[in-house]
Amino acid sequence: MQATVSMQALLAYDPTLLDGMQFPDGMDAESVKATIVQVCAPFEAMIPQPELCKQMLTLFSVRRKYTWKTMWETTRQDYDLLDEMGMEITTDGNDTDIRTPDLLHTRTPDLTTSGQNGGSDSTEQLVSAFNSSGYEPRERQTTTLGSTNTVHSTGTEETRETGTDSTARTIQRSVKTTGRRRPAGELLEAARKAAEFDAYTYIAEDVKNNFCIRVY
Numbered sequence: 001m002q003a004t005v006s007m008q009a010l011l012a013y014d015p016t017l018l019d020g021m022q023f024p025d026g027m028d029a030e031s032v033k034a035t036i037v038q039v040c041a042p043f044e045a046m047i048p049q050p051e052l053c054k055q056m057l058t059l060f061s062v063r064r065k066y067t068w069k070t071m072w073e074t075t076r077q078d079y080d081l082l083d084e085m086g087m088e089i090t091t092d093g094n095d096t097d098i099r100t101p102d103l104l105h106t107r108t109p110d111l112t113t114s115g116q117n118g119g120s121d122s123t124e125q126l127v128s129a130f131n132s133s134g135y136e137p138r139e140r141q142t143t144t145l146g147s148t149n150t151v152h153s154t155g156t157e158e159t160r161e162t163g164t165d166s167t168a169r170t171i172q173r174s175v176k177t178t179g180r181r182r183p184a185g186e187l188l189e190a191a192r193k194a195a196e197f198d199a200y201t202y203i204a205e206d207v208k209n210n211f212c213i214r215v216y
Contacts, residue, residue, distance in 0.1 A: 005048040007212060008041035014050040020058035023203070024069035026076070032200055039204035043212035053211070060210060068206075072199040 011017050018033045047053040061068075208214065 004044040004213070006041065007037075007043055007045050010045050010048070010050050010053060011037060011041070014054065017050065017054050018057060020054060021061035022058075022065050023061065024065065024072045024199075027072055027199070032203055035200045035204040036207050039201070040208045040212050043208060043214060046211050046213060057207070057211065060207070064206060068199070068203050071197075071202050075197060075199050 018036060021029075021033070023029050023032050045053060047056055
């Protein structure tokens with residue numbers, strides 16, 4: 001049966017046991033290591049060999065660094081929990097429509113209409129004299145029809161439209177909404193729980209769960 005040794009004993013044997021571990025930028029490395037010692041010292045080590053345990057701790061920190069970084073950065077985000085989705089829209093500007101009609105319609109008729117009826121109607125009566133075989137004209141009636149009708153139109157017909165049609169509008173709008181989806185009480189409770197989260201303790205617990213036998 002393999003002898004067990006506590007993490008405290010390993011640290012006493014090799015004070016540099018945690019020196020190879022990597023932590024997120026911005027965290028105080030010494031504070032992280034101190035928290036690991038505080039949390040893990042009373043528990044027996046899963047890897048009782050100091051050199052091997054040190055190597056595994058270094059590899060473990062490299063593998064978990066992204067997760068630790070994410071958990072660390074969430075504690076540093078500056079936002080208002082009472083305003084989950086703040087949105088503000090502001091619109092300023094001018095809208096101007098200008099129409100300047102200058103329309104000219106001109107009609108100049110110069111129309112000439114001429115009409116003429118031409119031709120003639122003739123009526124002639126012929127009679128014969130007594131004991132005569134030929135006919136002599138008695139009378140002739142001739143009617144000649146002819147006339148010319150002329151229609152002449154001159155002048156100018158003008159339609160003019162001038163002026164300015166202007167419409168000016170000024171638009172100014174400001175909309176602000178919180179987009180709140182939960183009651184304020186629930187948000188305050190969530191804020192309190194978020195404030196209780198400690199990234200340093202999270203890392204120490206992560207080490208304990210993977211390198212310690214969790215029984216006293």
